[in-house]
Amino acid sequence: MRHILLLLLVLAFGGVLRAQSPDEAWLEGTVVSKTDKTPLVNAFVVLRTADGVDTPFSALTDEKGYFLLKAPTGKYRLAATFVQQTIILRPSLELPAGRLQLGTLPVELTRELEAVVVAGKTPLVRYEGSTLIFGEAAFAKARGGSVLDGLTLIPGLQLEGANKLKLYGLSTLAVYIDGRPQRMSQDEVIALLQGMSVSEIAQVELIREPGVEYSGVTTPILNIKRKTRADEGIKGFTSLVGTYHQLFSEQLSTRVNLNYGRSRSYVSYTLGNKRYRETTTLSSGVVDDLRVDPRVSHQVGLGTDLTLGKGHSLGVQFLGNYADERLRFSQGMSNRIKWSNLYATLFHTFRETTAEGSRGSSDLRRDQGAMDVATKDDNRFARIALDFAHRLSSIFTLYAGAEVSRVAVDSRLTSRADELMLREWNIEGYTKLGFRLSKVSGFVGLRIAGEDRKGSLGSGLGDFFRSGTELLTSASLRYAPARDHELSLTHSSSYTRPSYRDLLGYTSVASAAFLRKGNSELRTAYRRGLSLNYTYMRAAQLELSYTDTEDPIVEAIPPMYGGGITLRRYNLDYSRTLRALLVLPLPLVSQKKFSWLALTILAAQRQWDAGHIEMTDYSAALNTQFVQHRHSFSLPSDWTVDLGVTYYSGVLYELYRIQRQWWIDASVSKRMGNLRATLSARDPFNTNIARGSYNPEVNGLAFERNWHSPRLELTISYSWGKKSVKAQDTRVRYDDLKRLTTGASEGMNTPAQ
Template identity: 20%
Template sequence: MKTKMLCLNILAFLLLQNAFGQINGKLVAADGKPLVFANVSLLKAVDTLVVKNTQTNANGIYHIENIAAGTYKLRLSSVGYQTWDSPVFEINSRSANKDLGTTVMQESTRQLGEVVIKASKPLYQQRPDGMVVNVESSLMTKGSTALQVLERSPGVVIDHRNNSINLNGKGGVMVMMDGKLMRMPMDQVVNMLSGMNAANIEKIELLSTPPAGYDAEGSAGIINIVTKKNKKQGTNGSFSATGGYGWGEKGMTSLNLAHNTKNVNLYGSYTFSHDRTYTDLFITSSQNMPFWGGDVAVIFDSYAKRVQNDQNASVGADIKVNTKTTISGNLTYNTSNAALITTNHAGYNVLPDSLLMYDGVNTFQNRWNNLVSSISIDRQINTNDKISFSADYIYYHNDNPSQVQTSFVNKHGEVAGTNDSLNSPQQRGFAATTIKVGVAKVDYTKQLNPKLKLETGIKGTYTTSASSSGLESLLDNNWVKRTESANEIYMKEGIGAAYASFNAQISPSMNLTVGARYEYSYTDMTDPNTGKSLVNRKLGVLFPTILFSKKLNENAELQLSYSKRISRPTYNDLASYVGYSDPTAVYTGNPFLKPTITNNIKLGYNYHDYSFSLLYSRDDNPIARYQLSTGPSKDLLYISPQNLSYQNNLTFQANLPFKVSNWWDMTYSFTGGLSQFKGGGYSAFPFQKSYFIYTFNFNESFKLPKKYSFELSGWYNSQWYNGTTKINGLGSLNAGIKKELNNNGGSFQLSVADILRSIRVHVYYGTLTQEPFNIKSYVDVRTESSKFPIIKLTYSKSFGSIHASGQAKQTTGDERDRLRKD
């Protein structure tokens, strides 16, 4: 009897376990794209009462588990699509798991009432491949430039000395705009971002371990800036105007227009920005220079006045030829005109008792144009197959002439030095660069089964660059070319790539992406005058990628990723140009630079909206720019990019959002860890350094009565090293207040950047190892806001009308911004 009861209990237990089932499936639109955050409801078949709710993930996949035995149906819904109800099905011990496969949702055509969006995305979101900054969630966006928003992002450091960008304590960052690499020198990329309206940006993706579909370029990762796409039906747009002052006047105006119908989307935007800014530079230095005849102490002051005008324009169209084919085209034009006048004063105390005075006025006129044209065709072959083709053409031209007027006298007021090219009282420089890039790629996607997806493609990039630069000195009323500075280079570079990636939904809570990208590149640089080959390199590398995520429960997720990446030397890095710095120093490139190969491993954990990650990276031959070395003649200082031996980084990142009340939200972000590097190939003495580096960001947002809102934000970057150069920590505190006008009248926003006037860069040479000529220098860069905070007032308004019948009534952008935070 006891045995019989025991068997019955075991059988009942097993039946009870099997009575709890699970349901999974996937939602896609008619074009095959996954529907994210769609509503999935499990209903009782008898009375349609809701049993459980969930949403689709970023791949359109949903999963419901722990379902008791019974008869059910599933209801799927998403804004703009027809609600879909499944046939009635049963969950029991014999049929515990239900796979509904892929469901194609049809667009809704019935009249809807007013649509009000109240959901708010967190400021920061962690994904297996990196971090996403939802720019629209920050009040400080309007009135800011894209560069200012980027500088406030976790782990991002803008080096104001040389217009470069670091990510997670490392250089070698590539910047993309809507998934396309910005193929221009990094300092020009920074200048362009400084003239771009941040109000036109939807989000910024900080990708430390991008998947195989992305270019492998960028050892520190990729920063992808995603602009807004206005998909409201009818004709609509937005307008904003900004005026401000810091140490000089600022101005920006922006207009966005879109006309969307069922099959055709037309859009365009234009931004004009004006910025007058000032920068001070103070240097104290000691050195032993053969040019001076021995030991010398130097005090150097520089005052720079810069006026920059930028224009950014874009037009495009998306044409839905039929239900399966879409053709898209886009044309983007960026132009910048900057005038820079630098006044320099230096005192050289040549020991024991000789005193020399140097005064110089450098005038630069930097003009550049960048044109990007793109066309793409997307074809949905069937529900599970999609193919796309795209082609881009980029044209970039930069012209940077300069004039140098100097006075170099001894303590008696007599002209010092000889009347040669180094000491000529009048010099001029010329530099012109033209870059042409052609890109073509084909991507193919196939849903092999409900749980396995293939992505593959090929890509080809061909680049030509032509550059001419040099310095001339006025001697005996004749312009004489400085032979050590003359440079003319022609470069050809080709990159062929092929990739394949498999995405597997191993279980409803577990996702794995495994991919590999192979890239073969060749670089050929020649002197067109002599035909001499300066650089001829070929390199083929396989770049594997692994992205894994495991949902532990409804609130927690574990992520693991690995990627291998490369940073190839830029054209400016390799070119043997020479730029004037002072009578004893020049800027130059380095044609012997090697590419950087990087391996990244990242472990991430998300709990609710909190995210944590640990990233380890190993860089072989990292590139450090603006390093000091001796020239061929051994009496001239060269400032050039150089390869270090290696760099290791172990970085921890935490993003912590808190909702104190319904009117107060805060977000804190920390990125920091250990960094170790070793170098010495270009230095007389090998060097090695291990140190702790970190960045800290915070954001406090307050909703106030009468449609006011207030935001306080700040960031701080700790001390860090660029090769042998040490840079002290610096930070900024910013604030903004916004007022929404009644009757959709737009909004006003007042913002103040660098309230504490703390963006001041302190740089040290000669602290890590002995520099050439035993140079020991301290450089104090006093940026504009260190003199006076930058204050801006912005007015913005969205407008539009709905002409297409059967479309939802929609609020204007400003009203939607207000409702989203209610």
């Protein structure tokens, strides 16, 4: 690890000392609105020849309207495209060797946009190492729909089941909005995304290898950035979702945005009534038929962003959820779960510094029907964080931050008189140095996480204590040997602490067939990864990656006593994977009224696991393949059609071997002005049945899980409200500042909408 960090630093500082080519020029400036001097964010700035022909020398403006691009010396025209308008910034420009600063470039925006015709192309995606950044054009086919409709257009991202966003069928995604994690269940996250209009998206970052600034998150992150420019007045979005999945479910969402002067506010409400069924059949003859009937949920959100000045803003957001869920089993048993959550955050930004404070609470109650047993968990959470970014030069940018968080959990079981509890303090800090040269860029980062954790597991089980420090490193080196080619090498590390529920030393009924038992001996798992990525035209990619997880936390079936099946968490010694990933998007047709995109994703993985379960040695190795092929059509009269098939071979999921699976999915959408209707189907032939076994060499326990597809869903969305254009000052956040010197890449393109 020390050698990798040292190599990156040597490359970075070596690049600074390198002499600049005599025919090489750098051009920088800031594009703002002429009327109110606010920055134009994500404006596409391009150099043209003296005859007006576009060149490949271009850049996107950042959150301050700043751009930086490199080109050969010579005579050019400078133009920009913003909100479907093309503006000539300089009709004649002499570009000498060295650095040319144009300063502030005010532009006059036209308010009548309907008559504007743009003949150019808009970038769909660009890369920053292993991070993919999708602009507004990537979600054009979802116009009039929800944020969730737009996200499912991202290549390789799909909604499995009803509530799991997965990447390449391999990794579950963590969802962030404006750089903040959404601290709620997967059902509530999906409901939130279905209730937001896709028109609110400025861009989406798919962070496949989270760095040190993300608190040791182990899964890929989907960071949704809302627009910092908004239309003046009141605008609303309403969606109605009806789902048939053996049973009927409904969801109604409404969101109202109020933008006036320097304030940007919203209020939202979602009502859900969800029902579904799944069946697990064991080789022992036990059938666990689970019905969620019903799950009634309420979700309320509100927030306000207030611009105090240029680069100076204040914001507050609240989100509350309540769910009442009844689980019914074939054996006549039933559980009832009541869950409530309230989360609030206050943030203040001044130039490159952001301070944030958040507080949350959740209460979970489980009633186990005729057994007259109930558990109740009270959770409290508080966090204070400070993040900072500073441009040291045109090459180097420094990022730093610190946070303090407090977690308190109190758990009660009616069958015991004692109370179980957890108290946890976390103090963390990070620093990251980013650099960008003509063809080489990257960063090195370090995070230190200290914890003080103690808790009580109840009578006879004692207490547990843990106090320690984790050291996490990350680094990335990117090299662009030619215009459409880029190589990147990324190192990442993260950790996963055992949840308090996994530590608890008592058994709680989770279904009619399985008992869940705690394990107070669980240790923190550490993951380290290295990936080599090659991209062509910022669209096709080939990636080779290796991950090594120490003490991974897995679920296993310990030796069975009394005929019951018990599930318990354990630590293995290690889990290692070697993976090759190939993504091939192919635009077959790209016309104004008709487009056809084919996408193929291929993945091959070798996995090695080893460890001990109770007194038994465990060792396994398995090869896995994953294939997904999709066709997306944009048709005249605002019709869109998507067809896809997904296949993966036998996989090793923790300690369970699952046989090969495949399914198809399809959707058709029609937009009629402000109204959009989508009909989608997943697995219409019920082929996606998980068949597998656990430890067949010892217990020989086989299982079959049926999700009772097909799943049919009808979504109707309606957008309403005032649509006059009004520019507003932007809110600068530390996680946006890394784009200060990012140039635009043509990438996979589409005709501008």
